[in-house]
Amino acid sequence: MGFFSTLSSIFGVGKKSCNIVVVGLDNAGKSTILNALRSEDTRVSQVVPTVGMTVTTFSGTGVNFSAFDMSGQGKYRNLWDAYYAKAEGIMFVVDSTDRLRLSVARDELWMILDHKDCKKVPLLILSNKSDRPDSLPVGEVSNLLGLDLMRNRPWTIQQTSAINGNGLPHSLEWLSKNIKEYMNGESS
Amino acid sequence: MIYWSISISPMQSIFQMSLLPAPGARWMSALSDDELRLNTNANCVSFVDTQADGDIKLIVADLGTSRYEMKLKTPTNTIGVAAGSTLFIYKALKPFYKYDLKPIELLPAEQAAWIRYWSDGHHIDHLVRNLEMAADEASFAEMSTLSQAIVMGSDEDREQLIAKVANMKERMPVNKSQMTCVASIKRSPESLVDVCAIGCENGDIQFVDTQAFQMLASVNIKSPVVFILTTGHYDVDFKVFASTRAGTIYLIQREHLGKDREPRKIATLPKRIVAIKMFAKILAVATDDCKITYYDFRGKRLKEIRTNQRIIGLETFNYEPRQYSTLLVAFQREIYMYNENSLVDVLKIDSQSDIKWIKFGAFGREEAALIIGTKSGGIIVKLFRRTAQLTDMAEIHAPKLAHNYKLNIPRRTKLYQDQTQRERDNPVHMHQMYQRDLFLLRWLVSQQFALMTTKALSTVSTSSSEAVDISVDVNGFGPTFRLTVRLSSGTPTPLTDMWLSFIYKKESFKLSDALIPVALLTPQLHRDFVVTMVDKASGNYAITCKKLYLQFMEKELNTQSNDGKTYEIKDQLDPVSIKLNHEKFTRSFGIAVQTEGNLPKIYGIPKMHKNPIKFRFITGAHDSTLKPLSIELQKILRFLHGHFRRYCYSITGHNKINRFFSIQNTFRVVQQLNTVKNKRSEIFCADFSSLFTNLPHNVVKEKLYYLIDLMFKNAGHFYTYTILVEAISPEKGLSSDIKIYLCRKDRRNPIVTAIITMPLSEMSLLD
Structure with missing residues (x-):
C-alpha cells in the first residue's frame, strides 16, 4: 500500500463503492437492518413495508455500500433476479422467529444461489430478531437453511437484532472485508 | 366461523425439515409434528387472523380423546364455536355471546302426554305409552331428545330423565335442534360483518347476524343439513349450497328467504356424500363410491372423476398470484390436485400415519399453506412454492378427454391411398403376415437369449494358491444389463479381504457398483448350516x-x-x-x-x-x-429279562443278597445305594473303554442263538429261565464278559453256563 492510498484511506476519499442486494422474506427486517446501519442523522423513525425496492447507502470499513433493499413480499420477489448481476455481495435476512417460513426462506435462498446471474459473491446471512424470546439459535437456522451444503463462495451467518443493533457491526466488518477481497480478486 | 378451538401457532410445534425440494416440486414441507394428538376433523379447523396483524393462525377444535376432555383454548379475536344447539362467540379470548337455537314447539301429542303425567299421578308407564303413541302419530325424530331418551331408556334412566324435566321451565322438555354445520357469508362487498349460516339437524338453515345476534331468516330443507357452502354477499346476492344426510343438494338464494318459494333441489346423489367444495364456479361432490362429480351452480352435471381409492376429504385450492383455482382431493396417503379438466398434481405425504383431514388457506404470512391432519393426531404443513406451475404437468394418471386427442391423420397422398386400398382388399393375408413376422421376431429373440445364457465367459485364475473360480452371466437385452458374478474358491484356506472390482470405460457404461467388498471366501464350507444337538x-x-x-x-x-x-x-x-x-x-x-x-x-x-x-x-x-427282526429280538430279550428278574427276587428271599441290578439311569443308582444298609467306606467305579457296538457280532450272535435254542427247543414243558449276571474283574477287561447261568427252579444247580462278552452297561438292553 502506497503512501497516497494510505492517506486516502485515512480521509475516506478513496473508499471503494460497491453494490449489495438485500433480500429475504417479507417481515424479516431488511429495511429495519438497513435503517440501523445508516448514519444516525439519516435514520427514519418508522419503517414501513417496502414496495418494490429502495436504495440505501451506508459505509463500512473501507467500503461504501449502496444497498438495494428489495421488497420481500411474494409478489415482488421476482424483481430480485434483476439485481444479482451487478451485486458484489448478497445480504440475506431471515426472521429467526418464523419457524414456519424458514423452509420458504431456504427455498428462496437456494433459488437465488442457483440463479444464472448470481456470481460467487460473498453471502451474509443475518438471523434477525434475536432479541425476541422465541427466536431460534443461529446454529439451528443455519441447519434449517441448509447452509452446510454451500461451497465455493464466502459466506457467514450472523445473529442480529435490528432493534438493539446486536451483531450488526460484526456483520458489516465481515461484509466489508470479504467484498474487498472479492473485488480485488475480480480486478486482478 | 370456527368451532371448538385451540391455537397452534407455528412457534409451538416441534418441526422437522426434509431436504431441499426438487426443482420441479410444487410443495415444500414446512413443519410436521406427529405428537400433537389432535382429535379433530376438517370442519373443526380454520385459519383466522386472530390479532388482525397479518399473521394468520391455525385454529383447531380439539374434540379430545373422550367426550369430557374437550379443550377450549381460544386466541383473541372473534371466534364462533358451534356446540350442540348453541353457538358460542368468543371475542378477545373471552366468552362474548351465546346464541341459542330457538326451541321448536313440542308435538301436541307429546305435550299432552307430559301434561297428563304431571296432573295424573306420575305414572311412568302411562307416560311412556303416551309418548310412544305420540311418536307413532307424528315421527319419533320430531320429538324432543328427552322424550326420545325416556322412550328408549331403562327404568332407572327414565326416573333420572323425568327428574331433569321436572327442573325445567313449565316442567316440559325443550325441543331444540342440534347445529350440524356453520358457514359465514359477507353482508356486503364493503362490510366487514359476516352473516352466519347455521345448518341444523331438523333441516333448518338459519341466517344469523353476527353483530346483533338476531336470526335474519330461516329456510327449511326438511332433512338434516350436513354440509353448507356459501358464496356471494348476503345483502346483494348469495348462493348457499346445503347438502342433506340423504345426499340431496339444495340451493338457497336470496329470493328464497322469507317467501313461499322452496329452496331449489339441484342434485341428488346415490351414495353418501363425503365432502363438498366449490372451486372456479364448480361444485365438486365426493361420494363414498370413490367418485367426484362436478356440478355447475345450477345443478348441471359437468364431469365425473373416478378414483381408485377412498376419498377422505376435499379442499379448495386458490392461489391468487397465478390465478389458480383447483380442487385438492385427499386420499389415505396422497393428495391429488384436479383442475376443471384433469389431474395437475400429486402430493404424497411422508408421515407414518394416514391422512384424516386437510385444510388449505393462508397460514402465518404465507398465502398458500396446506395443513394435513393425520389419524395419529399429528399435523403436516406444506407450503405452495412461489415458482410452482400447475399447467405444465402432463397427464399421468387420468386418461385424457377424447376431444383433447389430436389424431395424426396422414395426408391423402397416392401412396397412402394405395396402402389403404391394399388393406381393404386383403386384410386376412396382411394379418397373417403380421402374425408370422411377430412370431419370427419372438423366436429370434428367444434364440439370442438362449445363446447368451449358455455362453459364459471363461476366466483364468492367476495364482494357483488363490484359485478362485469366477463365472459371469450377462442377462438382458440392453440398454440395461444384469451381470451375475459367481465366485467360488478352490483353495483350502479361506480367502479374506477381497474386493470385486470392475474396470470399465466410464463413457461407455454406468455400473451400479464398481467396487464390491467380497465376504470371506471359504471353499470347504457350505453357505448353509445344519443345527443339531451335541452328543453327550x-x-x-x-x-x-x-x-x-x-x-x-x-x-x-x-x-x-x-x-x-x-x-x-x-x-x-x-x-x-x-x-x-x-x-x-x-x-x-x-x-x-x-x-x-x-x-x-x-x-x-x-x-x-x-x-x-x-x-x-x-x-x-x-x-x-430290520424293524421286524428287532421287534422279535426285543420280545425274546424281554422274556429273558423277566425270567431273570423273577429268579433274582426269589433267591433274594433265601440269602438276602440282591443280585439283580438293572440300571435305568443314575437316579436309580443313587436310590439303590441308599437302600444298602452296611455302607462300605468306598465305592468302586468302573468305566468301559469300548462300547457294545464293538463287540464281535459273531460271538453275540452265537450266544444268543444258543440261548434262544435252549429256550424254545423244548417248548411246551414247564420251566422257567432265569439269568444271573455277575461282573468279573471289570478293571481288566476291555470288553467284559457276562456269564449267564441257566438253571431250573426246582433244581438249584446250574445246568448251563453261557458266557457273553458284554459290558455292564449293556444290561440296560435287557431291561
Missing part, C-alpha cells in the same frame, strides 16, 4: 457346515461320489444312489427289498468330545428293514 452334552447345539455334514452323511451311507466339483454347492444327497446302495446292502443279507415306502430317517449329531470330531448317527426305526 444336552442343551448344547452345534452349528455344522452343511457341506461337512453331508460329507459325513455320505460316508456313513456309503454313497460318496468322487466327481464333486469344488465350487459346486451340494444341497442334498442324491436320493437315488442312497436307495440303490440300500437295496444292494439288504440283498447282501438275503433280506427281501421293499421297493415301496421310504427309507428310515437318519441324522447325525457331532461328538464334540472327540478329536477329530466325528458324528453319532441316529436312525429312526420307522421304515427300517
Whole structure:
C-alpha cells in the first residue's frame, strides 16, 4: 500500500463503492437492518413495508455500500433476479422467529444461489430478531437453511437484532472485508 | 366461523425439515409434528387472523380423546364455536355471546302426554305409552331428545330423565335442534360483518347476524343439513349450497328467504356424500363410491372423476398470484390436485400415519399453506412454492378427454391411398403376415437369449494358491444389463479381504457398483448350516457346515461320489444312489427289498468330545428293514429279562443278597445305594473303554442263538429261565464278559453256563 492510498484511506476519499442486494422474506427486517446501519442523522423513525425496492447507502470499513433493499413480499420477489448481476455481495435476512417460513426462506435462498446471474459473491446471512424470546439459535437456522451444503463462495451467518443493533457491526466488518477481497480478486 | 378451538401457532410445534425440494416440486414441507394428538376433523379447523396483524393462525377444535376432555383454548379475536344447539362467540379470548337455537314447539301429542303425567299421578308407564303413541302419530325424530331418551331408556334412566324435566321451565322438555354445520357469508362487498349460516339437524338453515345476534331468516330443507357452502354477499346476492344426510343438494338464494318459494333441489346423489367444495364456479361432490362429480351452480352435471381409492376429504385450492383455482382431493396417503379438466398434481405425504383431514388457506404470512391432519393426531404443513406451475404437468394418471386427442391423420397422398386400398382388399393375408413376422421376431429373440445364457465367459485364475473360480452371466437385452458374478474358491484356506472390482470405460457404461467388498471366501464350507444337538452334552447345539455334514452323511451311507466339483454347492444327497446302495446292502443279507415306502430317517449329531470330531448317527426305526427282526429280538430279550428278574427276587428271599441290578439311569443308582444298609467306606467305579457296538457280532450272535435254542427247543414243558449276571474283574477287561447261568427252579444247580462278552452297561438292553 502506497503512501497516497494510505492517506486516502485515512480521509475516506478513496473508499471503494460497491453494490449489495438485500433480500429475504417479507417481515424479516431488511429495511429495519438497513435503517440501523445508516448514519444516525439519516435514520427514519418508522419503517414501513417496502414496495418494490429502495436504495440505501451506508459505509463500512473501507467500503461504501449502496444497498438495494428489495421488497420481500411474494409478489415482488421476482424483481430480485434483476439485481444479482451487478451485486458484489448478497445480504440475506431471515426472521429467526418464523419457524414456519424458514423452509420458504431456504427455498428462496437456494433459488437465488442457483440463479444464472448470481456470481460467487460473498453471502451474509443475518438471523434477525434475536432479541425476541422465541427466536431460534443461529446454529439451528443455519441447519434449517441448509447452509452446510454451500461451497465455493464466502459466506457467514450472523445473529442480529435490528432493534438493539446486536451483531450488526460484526456483520458489516465481515461484509466489508470479504467484498474487498472479492473485488480485488475480480480486478486482478 | 370456527368451532371448538385451540391455537397452534407455528412457534409451538416441534418441526422437522426434509431436504431441499426438487426443482420441479410444487410443495415444500414446512413443519410436521406427529405428537400433537389432535382429535379433530376438517370442519373443526380454520385459519383466522386472530390479532388482525397479518399473521394468520391455525385454529383447531380439539374434540379430545373422550367426550369430557374437550379443550377450549381460544386466541383473541372473534371466534364462533358451534356446540350442540348453541353457538358460542368468543371475542378477545373471552366468552362474548351465546346464541341459542330457538326451541321448536313440542308435538301436541307429546305435550299432552307430559301434561297428563304431571296432573295424573306420575305414572311412568302411562307416560311412556303416551309418548310412544305420540311418536307413532307424528315421527319419533320430531320429538324432543328427552322424550326420545325416556322412550328408549331403562327404568332407572327414565326416573333420572323425568327428574331433569321436572327442573325445567313449565316442567316440559325443550325441543331444540342440534347445529350440524356453520358457514359465514359477507353482508356486503364493503362490510366487514359476516352473516352466519347455521345448518341444523331438523333441516333448518338459519341466517344469523353476527353483530346483533338476531336470526335474519330461516329456510327449511326438511332433512338434516350436513354440509353448507356459501358464496356471494348476503345483502346483494348469495348462493348457499346445503347438502342433506340423504345426499340431496339444495340451493338457497336470496329470493328464497322469507317467501313461499322452496329452496331449489339441484342434485341428488346415490351414495353418501363425503365432502363438498366449490372451486372456479364448480361444485365438486365426493361420494363414498370413490367418485367426484362436478356440478355447475345450477345443478348441471359437468364431469365425473373416478378414483381408485377412498376419498377422505376435499379442499379448495386458490392461489391468487397465478390465478389458480383447483380442487385438492385427499386420499389415505396422497393428495391429488384436479383442475376443471384433469389431474395437475400429486402430493404424497411422508408421515407414518394416514391422512384424516386437510385444510388449505393462508397460514402465518404465507398465502398458500396446506395443513394435513393425520389419524395419529399429528399435523403436516406444506407450503405452495412461489415458482410452482400447475399447467405444465402432463397427464399421468387420468386418461385424457377424447376431444383433447389430436389424431395424426396422414395426408391423402397416392401412396397412402394405395396402402389403404391394399388393406381393404386383403386384410386376412396382411394379418397373417403380421402374425408370422411377430412370431419370427419372438423366436429370434428367444434364440439370442438362449445363446447368451449358455455362453459364459471363461476366466483364468492367476495364482494357483488363490484359485478362485469366477463365472459371469450377462442377462438382458440392453440398454440395461444384469451381470451375475459367481465366485467360488478352490483353495483350502479361506480367502479374506477381497474386493470385486470392475474396470470399465466410464463413457461407455454406468455400473451400479464398481467396487464390491467380497465376504470371506471359504471353499470347504457350505453357505448353509445344519443345527443339531451335541452328543453327550444336552442343551448344547452345534452349528455344522452343511457341506461337512453331508460329507459325513455320505460316508456313513456309503454313497460318496468322487466327481464333486469344488465350487459346486451340494444341497442334498442324491436320493437315488442312497436307495440303490440300500437295496444292494439288504440283498447282501438275503433280506427281501421293499421297493415301496421310504427309507428310515437318519441324522447325525457331532461328538464334540472327540478329536477329530466325528458324528453319532441316529436312525429312526420307522421304515427300517430290520424293524421286524428287532421287534422279535426285543420280545425274546424281554422274556429273558423277566425270567431273570423273577429268579433274582426269589433267591433274594433265601440269602438276602440282591443280585439283580438293572440300571435305568443314575437316579436309580443313587436310590439303590441308599437302600444298602452296611455302607462300605468306598465305592468302586468302573468305566468301559469300548462300547457294545464293538463287540464281535459273531460271538453275540452265537450266544444268543444258543440261548434262544435252549429256550424254545423244548417248548411246551414247564420251566422257567432265569439269568444271573455277575461282573468279573471289570478293571481288566476291555470288553467284559457276562456269564449267564441257566438253571431250573426246582433244581438249584446250574445246568448251563453261557458266557457273553458284554459290558455292564449293556444290561440296560435287557431291561
